[in-house]
Structure formats: C-alpha cells, structure tokens
Amino acid sequence: YTAGIAKRYNIWVKNKIDTFYFNVTGKPELINFDAEKILLAEKTENKTEENYINQYKYARNYFDRKEAIDFFAKKNMPEIAKGLHDKFYKIRIATMQKIGSSPYKADPVVLSDIEEMAKKDYNTNAKAAAINYLVKNGDKKYLPIYQAAVNDSSYSVAGAALKGLIALDSSSAYTLAKKYSADAKDDLGAVVSKVMLEKGSEADFDVVAKSYDDAPPSQEKLAQTAQFGEYLLKVNDVNKIKLGIDYMMRFRNMIPKQFLSFVDPTYKEAFDNLAKAKGSEIDAYIKSVFK
Numbered sequence: 001y002t003a004g005i006a007k008r009y010n011i012w013v014k015n016k017i018d019t020f021y022f023n024v025t026g027k028p029e030l031i032n033f034d035a036e037k038i039l040l041a042e043k044t045e046n047k048t049e050e051n052y053i054n055q056y057k058y059a060r061n062y063f064d065r066k067e068a069i070d071f072f073a074k075k076n077m078p079e080i081a082k083g084l085h086d087k088f089y090k091i092r093i094a095t096m097q098k099i100g101s102s103p104y105k106a107d108p109v110v111l112s113d114i115e116e117m118a119k120k121d122y123n124t125n126a127k128a129a130a131i132n133y134l135v136k137n138g139d140k141k142y143l144p145i146y147q148a149a150v151n152d153s154s155y156s157v158a159g160a161a162l163k164g165l166i167a168l169d170s171s172s173a174y175t176l177a178k179k180y181s182a183d184a185k186d187d188l189g190a191v192v193s194k195v196m197l198e199k200g201s202e203a204d205f206d207v208v209a210k211s212y213d214d215a216p217p218s219q220e221k222l223a224q225t226a227q228f229g230e231y232l233l234k235v236n237d238v239n240k241i242k243l244g245i246d247y248m249m250r251f252r253n254m255i256p257k258q259f260l261s262f263v264d265p266t267y268k269e270a271f272d273n274l275a276k277a278k279g280s281e282i283d284a285y286i287k288s289v290f291k
Contacts, residue, residue: 001030001058008035029054037063047071053079062088073098080104084113089123096133111137118145124154128187131160135167143168150180159187166195174199181207190220197227202235209240213247217254222266225251229270233277241278242285245271249289 001007002025011020030051033043047055049071056068056079065083069091072080080102083095096114104110117130131149134142146164149157162180166173177195184192193211200208212228215221225248232244248267255263271290275283 001032001054002026002028004029004058006058013039030058032059032064035059035061035064037061049075049077056082062091066091066094069095069098073102076103078104081107081110081113084110084117089121089126092117092121092123092126093129096129100133100136106137115142115145118142118149124152124157127152128154128156128160131157131164135160135164138167140168150176155184155186155188159189159191162188162191166191178204181211184211193224194227197224197231200231200234202237202240205235205237205240205244209244209247212244213250217251221251222263226266226270229267229274232270232274238278238281241274241282245274245282245286245289252290 009020009022030047032055033045052068052071056065056072059065059068065086065088069080069083069086071077072082080095080099081104083091084099086092086095099105099110111134114130114133117126118134121127121130127149131145134145142164146161146168149161150165152158152161158180162176165176173195177192177199180188181192181196189211193208193215196204196208196211208228208231212221212224215224228244228248232241235241235244248270252260252263252267267290271286275286
C-alpha cells in the first residue's frame with residue numbers, strides 16, 4: 001500500500017531463502033505479505049506501529065484487522081479503540097475484552113462508544129458484551145440502558161441487562177429474577193437461576209428445580225449442583241427434597257464413570273449436609289440412590 005493505493009504481486013516462494021524486489025513510487029505504508037492468508041507457514045514480520053495502523057485502515061481481511069487490534073493491545077496504543085467500530089461483531093467484542101485490561105478501560109470516549117453499542121449495536125452478541133462491559137464499570141447512569149434492554153428478545157442481551165439491574169440494586173435481585181423466571185433461557189436463564197438458587201424459598205421449588213434439571217451437562221452445572229444442594233436445605237417438603245435429589249442424580253448418571261472420582265466429593269458434601277439437616281428418611285433415601 002502506497003498513498004492508500006494497493007498493488008498486488010503474485011509470487012512463488014520456492015526456496016528456504018528467497019529475496020524479492022519490487023518497483024515502488026514511494027515508501028510503502030504497508031507491505032501485507034500473504035494478504036489472502038493461504039500460505040501454510042510460520043512467518044516473522046518486522047512491522048512498525050505505523051504499519052499496523054495502516055494495516056487496520058486498509059486491509060479488508062478479518063485476520064489482518066484482528067492482528068492489528070492484537071498489536072494495539074499489546075503495545076497499549078490508543079488505536080485499539082478503532083476496533084469498537086469494526087464492521088465484524090467478533091472484532092468489536094474482542095476489542096472490548098482487550099480494552100477492559102488496558103489503560104483506556106475508563107476513557108470517556110471509549111465508554112461513550114461502548115454505551116452507544118449497548119444501545120444500538122445490531123448484533124445481539126456485541127450488544128450484550130457492551131452491556132456487560134458497562135455493568136463492570138458500575139456507573140448508575142447506565143440504569144436506563146439496562147431497563148430498556150432487560151426486555152430484549154435476545155436472551156444474551158436481556159441476561160446482561162438483568163445483571164446490570166441487580167448490580168445497581170442487589171436488594172431487588174430476587175424480585176427481578178422472579179419476574180423474568182417464566183421464560184428465562186440461555187444467558188438470561190443463567191442469571192435468573194443463580195439468583196433463585198441463592199435467594200429463592202421453598203415456594204420457588206418448581207422454578208428452581210426445573211431450571212437446574214433443564215441445564216445441560218457442563219462444568220457450570222457441576223458448580224450449580226453444590227448450590228442446588230444448599231437450596232434444598234431450605235425445603236421442608238420431603239417429596240420435593242427427594243425430587244431434587246433425583247434431579248442431582250440424573251445429572252451424575254450422565255457423567256462418564258472415569259470422571260466420577262472428581263465429581264462425587266461435591267455430591268457427598270451436599271448429601272451429607274442434607275441427611276444431617278433433614279433426618280433419617282432423607283438419609284435413607286440418599287443411601288438408596290447414591291452408592
């Protein structure tokens with residue numbers, strides 16, 4: 001690229017060491033080797049900061065723009081904020097993640113850009129990421145954004161907004177989680193489930209138990225299993241406790257046998273606490289299913 005104009009040369013790299021010469025009208029702003037990203041090789045480039053600035057400015061390829069953003073982040077360059085306006089949502093999200101650990105994380109211009117993304121980004125993943133970024137900032141001025149987004153049709157956006165509302169008013173966490181529990185799935189469901197497990201009462205058993213049982217097998221569900229066991233301590237109805245134990249065992253029985261030695265300590269602690277708190281009938285039931 002010279003004066004913003006690209007000129008492409010197709011060459012064959014045939015030897016371990018090859019040198020190529022090209023006629024230029026001035027000092028190139030960028031030499032983008034393997035612009036189409038088709039070469040299977042390790043490459044070492046000695047680009048300047050100015051080269052990377054021009055790479056982000058001119059290059060059309062996703063990997064070129066991402067490489068430039070990664071460089072800006074590594075060097076703590078203010079140009080990293082350019083990624084917030086990238087046409088591809090994954091670069092916008094990656095940029096927010098990198099800015100979050102940079103000297104520019106609380107920069108007023110950066111926050112203003114992310115605020116606009118939280119309001120208007122057409123991609124729901126990027127919009128949710130922007131809201132999550134603002135939640136970590138903790139500023140109450142973003143409350144109207146959360147209030148508007150919590151009813152979004154995207155569960156990821158609504159979930160991020162609900163986290164924001166709870167962060168600004170933890171006393172309302174249970175009320176809000178209860179309100180949105182009826183149709184909460186994915187990210188919204190995860191937020192609702194976390195709150196209901198922590199603050200729910202026996203009256204919420206059907207919602208809490210169904211949320212736990214419906215959650216797909218994962219490392220997160222294993223952590224949730226311990227929380228669900230603690231929740232059952234608040235339940236007095238023996239039949240409900242037994243059903244909760246059944247749900248816990250249903251998840252355990254999905255886990256391959258070679259991994260049970262890592263999982264069972266979590267179950268044993270939860271069941272020991274339940275047996276101690278709920279008496280002989282629950283103790284006997286646990287012993288009948290957890291062997």
